[in-house]
Amino acid sequence: MTAVIIGIGNEYRRDDGVGPALVAAIEPCLPDGVRAVLCDGEPAALLDTWAGVPLAIVVDAVQCEPSSPGTIHRYETGEVPGHPGSASTHALGVPDALRLAQALDRVPDRLVVYAVEAADVGFGTGLSDPVQLAFPELVEAVLAEVR
Amino acid sequence: MSHRSRQLKVSSLARVEGEGALRVVVNDGTVERAELQIYEPPRFFEAFLRGRKYTEPPDITARICGICPVAYQTSACLAIEDACGVELDPAVADLRRLLYCGEWIQSHALHIYLLHAPDFLGYPDAIELAKDHRDVVERGLRLKKAGNALMELIGARAIHPINVRVGGFYRAPARAELQGLRPQLSQALRDALATVRMVSGFTFPDLELDHDLLAVRVPDRYAIESGDLHSTSGLSFAVGNFSEHVVERQVEHSTALHAALDNHLYLTGPLARYTLNRARLLPLARAAAVEAGLGVECRNPFRSIVVRAVEVVYALEEALRLLDAYVVPDRPYADVVPRPGVGHGVSEAPRGLLYHRYELDEDGLIRSAVIVPPTSQNQAAIEDDLRRVVGANLDLDDGRLTALCEQTIRNYDPCISCSAHFLDLTVEGR
Numbered sequence: 001m002t003a004v005i006i007g008i009g010n011e012y013r014r015d016d017g018v019g020p021a022l023v024a025a026i027e028p029c030l031p032d033g034v035r036a037v038l039c040d041g042e043p044a045a046l047l048d049t050w051a052g053v054p055l056a057i058v059v060d061a062v063q064c065e066p067s068s069p070g071t072i073h074r075y076e077t078g079e080v081p082g083h084p085g086s087a088s089t090h091a092l093g094v095p096d097a098l099r100l101a102q103a104l105d106r107v108p109d110r111l112v113v114y115a116v117e118a119a120d121v122g123f124g125t126g127l128s129d130p131v132q133l134a135f136p137e138l139v140e141a142v143l144a145e146v147r
Numbered sequence: 148m149s150h151r152s153r154q155l156k157v158s159s160l161a162r163v164e165g166e167g168a169l170r171v172v173v174n175d176g177t178v179e180r181a182e183l184q185i186y187e188p189p190r191f192f193e194a195f196l197r198g199r200k201y202t203e204p205p206d207i208t209a210r211i212c213g214i215c216p217v218a219y220q221t222s223a224c225l226a227i228e229d230a231c232g233v234e235l236d237p238a239v240a241d242l243r244r245l246l247y248c249g250e251w252i253q254s255h256a257l258h259i260y261l262l263h264a265p266d267f268l269g270y271p272d273a274i275e276l277a278k279d280h281r282d283v284v285e286r287g288l289r290l291k292k293a294g295n296a297l298m299e300l301i302g303a304r305a306i307h308p309i310n311v312r313v314g315g316f317y318r319a320p321a322r323a324e325l326q327g328l329r330p331q332l333s334q335a336l337r338d339a340l341a342t343v344r345m346v347s348g349f350t351f352p353d354l355e356l357d358h359d360l361l362a363v364r365v366p367d368r369y370a371i372e373s374g375d376l377h378s379t380s381g382l383s384f385a386v387g388n389f390s391e392h393v394v395e396r397q398v399e400h401s402t403a404l405h406a407a408l409d410n411h412l413y414l415t416g417p418l419a420r421y422t423l424n425r426a427r428l429l430p431l432a433r434a435a436a437v438e439a440g441l442g443v444e445c446r447n448p449f450r451s452i453v454v455r456a457v458e459v460v461y462a463l464e465e466a467l468r469l470l471d472a473y474v475v476p477d478r479p480y481a482d483v484v485p486r487p488g489v490g491h492g493v494s495e496a497p498r499g500l501l502y503h504r505y506e507l508d509e510d511g512l513i514r515s516a517v518i519v520p521p522t523s524q525n526q527a528a529i530e531d532d533l534r535r536v537v538g539a540n541l542d543l544d545d546g547r548l549t550a551l552c553e554q555t556i557r558n559y560d561p562c563i564s565c566s567a568h569f570l571d572l573t574v575e576g577r
Contacts, residue, residue, distance in 0.1 A: 012210045044291045103277035123191040
């Protein structure tokens with residue numbers, strides 16, 4: 001496996017489902033050697049999924065203040081901010097999972113995080129308009145990483 | 148009389164499943180209020196389920212929680228099978244229990260190692276713990292992975308399993324597939340025994356609960372995936388009578404609804420299960436409990452971490468037993484034909500009792516759904532603990548008192564999915 005794309009989130013929490021939506025959209029057009037997987041953000045599962053993989057791409061929703069919903073942020077290992085306010089339902093978000101992975105030498109060779117600013121993480125299905133509008137750009141950007 | 152007012156703000160109640168907010172008000176040395184604010188997603192799901200087909204609740208309700216989807220799936224299946232008058236083939240029922248063992252192992256391992264142990268070992272989180280005690284955190288992750296492996300094989304996915312259906316499973320694994328897990332589960336059992344030894348050496352604050360304890364019980368096993376309800380006060384009733392005994396009510400000191408058992412405070416979860424069902428543990432788990440110093444009952448919520456560790460030993464012993472006894476069922480599921488009526492299901496989620504009730508119409512559509520999750524049942528007991536813990540520790544500075552409150556909440560491994568955010572501790576004239 002050369003790369004793994006990890007979609008984090010819960011599709012029953014509106015924009016928190018952007019990671020799973022990306023996995024569903026991208027799965028049919030992945031090059032050989034690239035996997036796309038769903039993850040609820042639970043750190044042990046993240047570590048298992050990305051440990052030792054040449055390239056891991058994590059896609060998650062974030063809540064920001066002030067917020068411009070639909071904005072796509074891209075970080076590489078070393079740039080991941082300490083507490084970007086993960087919108088996942090778990091207390092240990094991606095930054096903490098990364099720190100845990102570093103403490104245990106379970107990191108991918110290279111990690112890229114796509115964080116999409118959420119407008120709505122309330123209960124319900126479907127992305128908000130601003131996130132839906134940004135979605136094609138997100139798919140294109142992630143595919144470009146693995147081609 | 149001196150009056151002092153302080154307010155602490157902590158950016159979130161860390162290391163619980165989801166996020167919660169806590170407000171404690173102390174006035175002149177008396178704890179006036181301790182409110183744990185929880186927004187309960189099951190309420191949303193109850194509305195969401197109305198008008199859906201009777202086959203859908205296992206998949207829909209699994210999404211309420213990423214840590215205990217099997218509990219939601221199992222209670223949902225039980226309730227619908229009850230409504231439709233279906234009994235499972237014993238081999239299928241055993242497979243359901245084996246899947247549930249996987250969830251207990253992974254959920255308890257996560258809570259013990261990544262969420263709760265740092266409190267006892269003096270670390271802010273599992274990451275700092277890993278820097279000094281890498282072997283400890285590695286062991287926790289190894290254990291969790293063993294639970295995940297069971298869930299992946301039987302449920303076809305580690306989170307939100309997709310192989311579960313009303314009446315059983317879409318596909319039953321081959322015997323050889325399950326046997327393939329034996330080495331991993333055997334190693335996990337050794338890790339689980341080491342876990343009991345580790346946590347039994349922690350220092351536990353004094354706190355003894357006198358609440359009633361409520362758990363599911365079956366005659367011949369430590370109850371997990373089904374059973375009747377029993378309490379330490381001597382109550383005993385079938386799941387069909389759950390809503391006659393467990394009633395949610397408004398209370399003065401909190402805005403949240405609190406569940407009461409026959410009008411009194413009660414607790415579900417590891418302490419209740421251990422106290423009511425200890426005699427039904429398998430030999431290794433029972434010996435581990437004795438070695439860990441657990442008596443015939445356990446009423447100190449800080450020791451719940453020890454009970455969880457013993458339950459991981461049990462779940463692995465039981466998983467290995469079920470795996471060896473496994474015979475591929477003739478059919479992986481029973482046919483479930485809908486009929487109008489009401490069904491009830493209850494099972495032991497890792498953090499406590501999870502009750503589902505569905506009413507179906509003649510077309511198999513859901514007319515009403517009720518889900519009573521463990522955290523809302525335990526909320527009154529958690530708040531009662533907080534009042535006592537704060538009252539007994541008013542000499543601590545705000546930082547240490549806040550940390551102790553968080554540890555107290557984590558004793559219950561609460562599953563709080565909400566968007567609330569601040570821990571406000573207002574202390575007046577203490």
